[in-house]
Amino acid sequence: MAIRVVLKMGEPLLLQKTAPVARFDTPELHALVRDLRDTMEALNGAGLAAPQIGVALQVVVFGVKKNPRYPDAEEVPDTVLVNPELTALGEEVEEGWEGCLSVPGMRGLVPRYSHLRYRGFDPFGNPIDRSVSGFHARVVQHECDHLMGILYPMRIRDLRNFGFTEVLFPELAPIEE
Numbered sequence: 001m002a003i004r005v006v007l008k009m010g011e012p013l014l015l016q017k018t019a020p021v022a023r024f025d026t027p028e029l030h031a032l033v034r035d036l037r038d039t040m041e042a043l044n045g046a047g048l049a050a051p052q053i054g055v056a057l058q059v060v061v062f063g064v065k066k067n068p069r070y071p072d073a074e075e076v077p078d079t080v081l082v083n084p085e086l087t088a089l090g091e092e093v094e095e096g097w098e099g100c101l102s103v104p105g106m107r108g109l110v111p112r113y114s115h116l117r118y119r120g121f122d123p124f125g126n127p128i129d130r131s132v133s134g135f136h137a138r139v140v141q142h143e144c145d146h147l148m149g150i151l152y153p154m155r156i157r158d159l160r161n162f163g164f165t166e167v168l169f170p171e172l173a174p175i176e177e
């Protein structure tokens with residue numbers, strides 16, 4: 001089990017675009033995926049992107065079963081997505097509250113496409129192609145933003161809807177830190 005340090009907002013790597021993975025099914029890629037999963041699970045995250053642990057590659061992991069940080073969220077299947085491509089399915093956008101392991105202790109109201117298709121590969125190079133909506137779509141967009149150097153506060157339309165979790169959602173505060 002390798003729990004890695006999660007970079008926090010302000011680290012230059014979090015603002016850079018990442019490189020696509022060139023080779024699949026390598027020991028290095030599998031080790032990165034293990035580290036991402038272990039770190040995400042240890043911190044009760046819904047997802048984690050490679051740049052958050054200091055690796056500038058297009059790899060994200062996500063999945064939600066029962067998560068204390070997102071008590072009302074529907075389940076999202078455990079997924080490793082490499083070299084993702086996202087396509088909005090329609091123009092419908094909905095705002096929802098998001099947090100991030102790289103922006104600890106804070107939440108913001110973020111607009112995201114309600115429905116989208118994502119394509120990419122698993123770590124073995126097998127194709128993934130899914131059309132999703134709701135929280136699943138939100139999680140994928142959030143994690144893939146990290147691959148483009150975008151943190152969720154950059155997407156908030158009104159900064160009055162951005163603040164400390166302990167103030168906005170006192171019932172979630174003990175879980176954050």
